Structure formats: C-alpha cells, structure tokens
Amino acid sequence: MTDNLLNKKELFLKKDKDNGQEEHVDRSQIVVFKLGGEEYAMMIDEIKEVVVTPNIAKIPLMPSYIKGVANVRGNILAVLDLEEKFGLMKEEKDKNKKNYILVVESDKYKMAILVQEVPNTLNILDSQIDNSPNVVIGEEGDKDFIKGLVRLENRLIILLDIFSIVSKDILQAGSEELSA
Secondary structure, rough: OHHHOOOOOOEEEEOOOOOEEEEEEEEEEEEEEEOOOOOEEEEHHEEEEEEOOOOOEEEOOOOOOEEEEEEEOOOEEEEEHHHHHHHOOOOOOOOOOOOOOEEEEOOOOEEEEOOOOOEEEEEEHHEEEOOOOOOOOOOOOOOOOOEEEEEEEEEOEEOOHHHHHHHHHHHHHHHHHHHH
C-alpha cells in the first residue's frame, strides 16, 4: 500500500461522447473509514500505512482523545481517537475483532488514527468534492478541519484535514500554557 499512497492526484483522459475529443479529468484517491457509524476520509497521500493496532502506552495528563503512544516500526507515534475528539457515539467493539491505525505523516507531524475496520481506497472525481460545506460549523464557528464533502450516489463522505485538527489543538495548548 505504501507505493500506491504516493499518488494523490491522477490525470485521466475522458472522451467527449458528442465530438470524440479528449479532455483531462482530475481524480483523487481517498481512504475511507468509519467513525461513529459515519464515513470519513483523508487524501491518500496523507496516510503512510495501515497497521494492526499495536500496544498503546498511556501518557498522563493528555487530552482524553489522545490514547497514548505506540511504537510502529521504530517510530513513536501519538495515537488519536477521533470518535472521542469529535464527540461521536462509539460503535460497539467486538473484542475478537482487530482494530487498526492509520499512520499519518506530514513534514511537521507523525501520528496514528484509530479505526475499527480496514479502510477502503476510492478513486473519485474532483468534481464530486464539495469544497464549501457551509452547513458544517463547529461550536466556535470553526470548520477548518473539514476539507469538503464527497458526494457519491447514495453516500456522503466527510473529507478531513487531519493536520488542521492537530495544529489547532497544539496552538490552543500553547496559548493555555502562556496564560497560566
């Protein structure tokens, strides 16, 4: 899965049925997973790999949605539970069922996101992404963590910007420390 994760955008040629001309169509690959029974996604280039959840060491005085840290192939990663972060009702967990983490990486951050089942990869047209979800506004009028809504036939998938979620929390924690 690591080689496939490198290509976020693909350019496809589509023949126009009326005049036989070719036009470029932008497509993206997303990784879809469930949180609280709803479908969420991230761009494939934000996810380094999917692994079975390793042992998680709890760290004291962390926000409740940070479950601790885990060693994944020699890298120590913070493990985030987005169901708890977003206040979503958790699905009943089967103790015999394996849980997974999405290893997420950018230039600034390395972390892992808990998911209950193996995520799916979808190729979508960029035109299927509504980049201005005006109806989605958080408690503080903040919707920065949502990149858009993906519309597929009878499905609606929330496209997350995981790095803005983490950045905002780090900024809030820093300002709380300064005011203390």
